[in-house]
Amino acid sequence: MLTKKLVTAGVAAAIAAGAIGVAQAEEGQFIPALTYRTGPFAPGGIPTANGYVDYFHLINERDGGVNGVKFIVEECEYGYKTDRGVECYDRLKDKHGGATAVSPYSTGTTYALIDKATADKIPILSMGYGRTSAADGRVFPYVFNFPATYWSQATAVIQYIANEMGGLEALKGQRFAFIFLDHPYGKEPIPTFDILAEKFGFTYDKYPVPFATGTEQKSVWLQIRRTKPAYIIMWGWGVMNATAVKEAANIKFDMSKFIGNWWSASEQDVLPAGDGAIGYKGATFNGAGTGYKIFEDMEGMSGLSDDGDRGTVLYNRGMVNAAYVVEAVRLAQEKYGKGKRVTGEQVRWAFENLDLNAEDIEGLGLTGLMPTTKVTCLNHEGTNPAILIQQWNGKAWEIITDWIPAMTDVVRPLIEQDAAQYAKDNNITPRTCS
């Protein structure tokens, strides 16, 4: 028995002492991919990760990388846990000559990495999540959140509602409902909505959904049934979305007046509700479906993911994310030497000078899939944040509007205010952008 126990002790010691090996390998542009293909948020994490990884694979296979420099993608699964995300980042950041850019895809991990990545000189591309005020490039030189932030999105959604109702004046006296995850992420747009409500004279009721389960929504929908809001806006994530869509269908709410944000409107959110979800709308900044030129190139290519999620909203979003990184690398190579590996710092410069117009996007075969974007030193959100509204028709998401611009005049002062506060708390002297 004692021998047995000692062997166990030995095993334990070996595991505890498990030295951290160092893997050094081939040259290339290294992309650390922080993914969550497991855990409660896996339904959203899987397609996003697939799209992200597949696009790099496509560029490697089709074009041989960027000017001959191939991408090396390494995934690290962190299950949407902040501490594991930080560990993954630390594990990967120095591999293969250093990370190019990192996209954490979780609020908590993004917040934890903002200062860390800045210190490591690795740019973060948190595309439509993370810290909104990072759009102020003076305070956050290494963080980018183009093509739009939560606050821009909130204003654009209100703009869309106004368009539907017949102008901004029609908002006056209206009553809306705002359903959100009771978490800093869900509460983000509230200051923006408050300003808009005051400006345009509408009111809105706030309905937080408890965070631990996200499925506790009976009360919310009973209240909504009673207050009969003109529109419902939702800031949800994970299983909360599916529940909300289902409950809305149950109370026979007009689904075309129910709008989710871009993390609340993907296939996983509507499928459980079945036909009840038809008509549900969502904001997005990327096209859905496989009707784009890029997908022709992917036909029959080997080595791509095969989960059958190609063309879903989140898959395409992952692709758009990768496309931004690829274009930034291309731009960085133009400045710092074609056909050479570029560093995170150089990619940061490229992100900041990224200017993708309609022609560039056409050339990439991504027309309709990604928006035009122009990033500046001052504005890391891009100078023309805008959203699309998509609608679920029972089988697929359809884009039903043109680009709806955000009210940057409302959002920008808020961003600068929050960024200034951040700079003050952290003793950062904002750089000048001239």
Add this chain to the structure above:
Amino acid sequence: MLYREAGQFKTSYSADQAMLTIPLDRWFVFALAAFAIVGVPLLASEYLMVSILLPVLILSIAALGLNILTGYCGQLSLGTGAFMAAGAYLAYKIATNITWLPIWVVIPLAGLCAAAIGIAFGLPSLRIKGFYLAVATLAAQFFLLWLFVKVPWFVNDSISGVPPAPPRTVFGFQVTGAAAGDEAKYLFVLAFVIALAWIARNLARSRIGRSWMAIRDMDIAAELVGIRPLPTKLSAFAISSFYCGVAGALWAMCYINSVEPTAFDINRSFQVLFMVIVGGLGSVLGSFLGAAFIFLLPIFLNSAPGWFGYSVASDTITHIEFMLFGVLIIFFLIVEPHGLARLWQIAKEKLRLWPFPY
């Protein structure tokens, strides 16, 4: 042979009452501490220090705290995450509002606040026992997190709701926030770990520690021999919450650099409980072993295939990680239900006879 207890005579009362009575033990602990203080910052890579040792040390403090409550006093608690959150949020609040207060005062102060909250949620333990109490402590877990997210006062009305850790210095070295040097951060946390471990060890063998154990072993009997359950249980809750609060404050300030509710959710409570049980209930050493085991095993399982050049899909690895983790927990419980600390003791007993066992 190498490790002996016999023949080591104590000649004074103070020697008899020393924390570690056997010189070999004492030298070993001193050497380990010295190595942790001097050797690690010189030798370890940044990854090892910041991503591995730092969280393990911080979680060891939380595990120590829970071990005081569950291991020594026998009160099962699932509210660890909430008490850690209390420490984190209040440390942020204090640090940003009383800016002249040195950070090494702020963090224990936040711990004291957590202790006060711990006492309030410890009150039911006078009536409720066992798993009923465990579930009741979940009330703290959910209520406190709800409160911290709900009331913007805790984060100074920050719009984003996730404020960054304020940068603070000790002896001119920045120790909190992401800009802090790796060594400075590590040593700052290590100082807390050493101090708190030393206190815990001494508490456990003091009068109060003995009364905790009496309550744990049978509370009615303890009451009959004159141990008052109210102060005993509440003191365990208070001290345990203090440890958890300090751990939470350090976690937010030094490790993830932001004050964020999901870092302290129910899964954290469970994680710390696993550490205590796997490490060994009622053992200071066990808290460290458990924290290292539970935190590092998944990372080890996750990165192991990469070291040997196998490339496995990241989700498959994680699935295997979960399965192996579960199997190993069960395996360890079957082989040694009293935790890793007990295994260590067995190893010591073996060493006593080595190399001539009979």
Add this chain to the structure above:
Amino acid sequence: METLYLIFIDPFVQMVVEPAFLVEVLIGGLTSGVMYSLVALGFVLIFKASGIFNFAQGIFVLFAALNFVGLMDLGVHPILAFVITIGIMTALAFVVDRLVLRPLVNQDPIILFMATIGIAFFLEGFGETLWGGDVRPVRVGIPDEALFWEAGFGEILVQSADLFAGVIAAFLVTTLALFFHFTPVGRALRAVADDHQAALSVGIPLNNIWVIVWAVAGFVALAAGIMWGAKLGVQFALSTIALKALPVLILGGFTSIPGAIIGGLIVGAGEKVFENYWGVPLLEGATEDWFAYIVAMIFLFFRPQGLFGEKIIERV
């Protein structure tokens, strides 16, 4: 003063002024409560028979539902899939008994609790390896329509799926009650629950009994999984619904099957009424995560063994 009004008077005024809403809230709460009870039942069964707090019950629900839906997606007929899943859960019970419970027999409750957490981790990884992490809708034809019931004081919305869940729960409880009272196995189960040693001494095979209990808990988990899956789609997040079952458990008592049902109804109705009449106006809502726990905690202060739990007798 105004706060006092909002706390003590206004909610009741509201209730009287709008009785239809109150009825809706109550119905909504009771039906949610039934869903919690379905999960809580599994905990009670195992705790009653073996004194083990089976933390893996939440994962059992997910695992059973995953197998069921996974099989159906492969084209297996629902009824056949149901039967196969019961088979899988029974096999699981057998394996758990052989590999986990037997070696740990007579250990502290907390050690067994920890072991069930190990089981939970294993099943989490195993289930996802088998069936992947995507959302899978359940299509077994559970009627899911909004029924509008015209009461004298207003229109009231009732979900047929909720009613269906109520029927299933009632059926399960009745079946289990009959099973426990009138079958030899059921009697043996109760004997074991009363006193392990006494049961052993009259020749009841303890090991088989445990396999049976775990299998029955697996069956209950499957029923709960299908009902929850029909509501939310079968996905990993289902495992967190165990959190909603825990306050039900302590309120009803760990050892009482009717306690699980009545506890569920109290928790469901209580938290919905509180959220709608006090939570939203006074506390900005989202109180449902903690309300049940606080109530359970206060309640336990006065009755430490829960509503229907066996009285705790302590001796030195």
